[in-house]
Amino acid sequence: PVSEISAFCKRFPELGSLLGADICKQLDENADEALKNAYSTLMRADGEAVAEAITAIVSRAPAASDEAHSFAIELDRQFPGGDVGVLSVFFLNIVHMVPGQCLYLKANTPHAYVSGDIMECMACSDNVIRGGLTPKYKDIEVLLKSLVFESRPASILRPTHVKCGAECEASTYAPDDIDDFEVVKGFREHWAVKEWLDMLSSYPSSPPAECLHPSGVLERPLAPSEVLTSSEPEDQ
Incomplete structure (x- = not known):
């Protein structure tokens, strides 16, 4: 929430100075555009000023309950040199x-x-826009134009459990507002390739088109009438 960001600006004066007094006031008042303005200001900040702020912040010992500060220190260790992504943790x-x-x-x-x-599942896309924690090119202006600025808690998706045949079960992760894909996790105590194929064949809705197996990769042809195949022998 915006109130936490405001508290971070008070706890770490270097962060507040980087954002400026006007932005910090917006955060205090929880103004509608406060989150967008604050993050945009951070991402556009001078690189040398960002590096100096990071150095000052990570040089302090974090309090036991200050998880964000501990993460900032760890991220600076992984991505040294003043990466602005270190401050994004706040x-x-x-x-x-x-x-x-x-x-x-x-x-x-x-x-x-x-x-x-x-495992990350997403709709097909070729436009990854980087904002930090990387030595690669970051197109900040394109990033800021693309982002959706919302102050809300993380969304943990609960799975739906379904039966697949007599002995197999599966967990389905399918966000309500997403039609592009869903993730299915099948489970039994021991899995053989044939059991994976049986599970996929008996899945209640459309069978998954791409699957991961501990012993290899399973593939299903696009035509529903075609037979499922495996790249691994059944005894593995």
């Missing part, structure tokens, strides 16, 4: 996920994966 939700959880992000929502292994 504008974003911090989410700790556990196996089986799904985080739903609307299009044009800035995000970053700090650690761990995840």
Whole structure:
């Protein structure tokens, strides 16, 4: 929420100075355009000023309860040299996920994966716009024109459990307002390739078109009448 960003500006004067007094006042008043104006100001800030602010902030020892500060220190360790993405941590939700959880992000929502292994599913797109935490080119103006600025908590998507045949179950992750794709996680104590194929064939709705298996990759031809095939022998 905007109130947390305002609190960060008070806790870290370097961040408040980088944004400026007018922006900090907007954050205090929770003005409609406060989030957009504050983040845009941060991303357009002079690189040297950003680096100086980061150095000052990460040089302090974080309080035990100050998770955002700890993340900023870790991100600066991974991306040294004044990467503006380090300060973005004070504008974003911090989410700790556990196996089986799904985080739903609307299009044009800035995000970053700090650690761990995840599977990302998205509609086909060739326009990744970088905003930080990378040595690659960042087109800040295109980024700011594309982003949707909303102050809201993270959206954890709960799965729907379905039966696939007599012994198999699956969890379906399907956001209500997304028609492009859904993610299905099938599970049993032990999986063989044939069981994966059986699960896909008996899936209640349209079978998944692309699948991941611990022993390899399974593929289903586009034509529904065609037989599912596997790139791995059944005994693996």
